[in-house]
Amino acid sequence: MVFSQPPFPAPPFLQRKSHLRTLALVFGIFVVCAGGVFYLLAKRGTAPEEEREKEWCPNPDAPSLGYATLNPGEKASSDYAEGWILPYKGFEESLMAISGVTLAMALEITNAIRDHIDFSKIYAGESLRIKFSPDRKMVEEFIYSPNFATFHTLTRDRTTGTLAYSYTRLPTETRYRIISGTLEGTLNASLAKRADVTTWIRQAVNNALEGMISFSTDARNGDEYRILVAEEFYRGNRLPGGKVLYAAYRGKVSGFREAFWYEDPNPDSAFNAHYTVEGKALASTGMRLPVDRIRVTSPFGIRIHPLTGRRQMHNGVDYAGAIGDPVYAVTTGTVTFAAPDGASGKKIVIRHLDGTLTYYLHLSAIGVKVGQTVKTGQIIGRVGSTGLSNGPHLHFGIFDKKQGWVNPVRIKMIAAPTLEGNRFERFKTQALEIHRILENTASGS
Secondary structure (H helix, E strand, O other): OOOOOOOOOOOHHHHOOOOHHHHHHHHHHHHHHHHHHHHHHHHOOOOOHHHHHHHHOOOOOOOOOOOOOOOOOOOOOOOOEEEEOOOOOOHHHHHHOOOOOOHHHHHHHHHHHOOOOOHHHOOOOOEEEEEEOOOOOOEEEEEEEEEOOEEEEEEEOOOOOOEEEEEEEOOOEEEEEEEEEEOOOOHHHHHHOOOOOOHHHHHHHHHHHHOOOOHHHHOOOOOEEEEEEEEEEEOOEEOOOOEEEEEEEEEOOOEEEEEEEEOOOOOOEOOOEEEOOOOEEOOOOOOEOOOOEOOEEEOOEEEEOOOOOOEEEEOOEEEEOOOOOEEEOOOOEEEEEEEEOHHHOEEEEEEEOOOOEEEEEEEOEEOOOOOOEEOOOOEEEEOEOOOOOOOOEEEEEEEEOOOEEEOHHHOOOEOOOEOOHHHHHHHHHHHHHHHHHHHHHHHOO
16 A cells, blocks of 8 residues: 655665475364363453464464475485474473373483573474484484474484484575555554465564554554564475564554664573664663573473473563573562572572562572662673572562462563663664665566
8 A cells, every 4th residue: 555645764874875295184183172162162251352363373373284384395204203282282281292202201301401492482283303212212303393394403422422402494585565444443453364464474563663662552553563573484485473663654643653673692681672763762661681692491381390391371481591691680679588598599589669579580690689779771680590400590480469460571671771882873774774675576577
């Protein structure tokens, strides 16, 4: 569509410069979907529309056969036992659902791959393959494939006897496209009607624009949106996911707003997010992420403990890190505990103004004292591996006095309110490139 005049402006600084396995997959996913239908029928009418949609599609961008697909041209092999990430199940439980996999095998695989994937970003339907030793008492090779171009592989090292990790990413082609339209009802509903907008893209756009616009009060029918999306293709097949590089909105009440994607050299950086043209964070929350790198090695919820092997509740998330990495107070509060505490290792607890408690476990160093007032973003300790721990990480938990333990991943937190220094300079360069792609894509060049 054509936008009303004046067109979306460039910011000032930019102006300055395929067979048996397929049948098995179809049948398998039919069974999973059928189970999902019965589950939803039981719950329908009790959950809001948005929650029902999440329950129906655990994978936010599930194509017709899900993620668990063969590499184009690859043939299924009888040498491997095959499985998938199961709906509403963790990584370990999905492994143990594969015939022949024992608890010890599942723990060995999980602990060997933990430092290389983000467990908060695994989705139902993703492929798991295991090659056993001839006596089936040992795992010789394990392959986790979130899509048909990406392979996380563990191979038994004959010298050390351990599982060694390797990563393979097949060469892909990046394609860009612009999605534009007018608001009809809500932004989410407007995007959901479109066949060219996946759930993954829709969620990313909502997250970006909701930080700039109050849709409950300022959105009007006829408001315009424009989105630049980057997607990866392998041999003509689109990989699930994608990246929203740019999102803009022009509203009768809200006026014109736009957001650019920024990315640090480290893909796990907590600073990787959408920002305004001035480099300001979009999230209105005043909470700061507790670490500078965001890769979840153990998610919130029921899990099999990596050391004890017991199935139990994990009341927080584990963030990967190196010993000595800074740990930050997520918001202003008073320190109520700061000392070693058995299996928790060196631990800090902070009570915040609304009574919420935040927990920081397994630290290598504690930098605050009980009774001390801390501010948002203040360094309070250092990442470690003290207590019952199998490697350096931060266990971060949130306890709400009304809700109890809360999943920290569901809380909007930011790395910094504004990009500064080298990051802001890098952001300007990236925004310039995004604007160039936007113009070339719009012109068809």
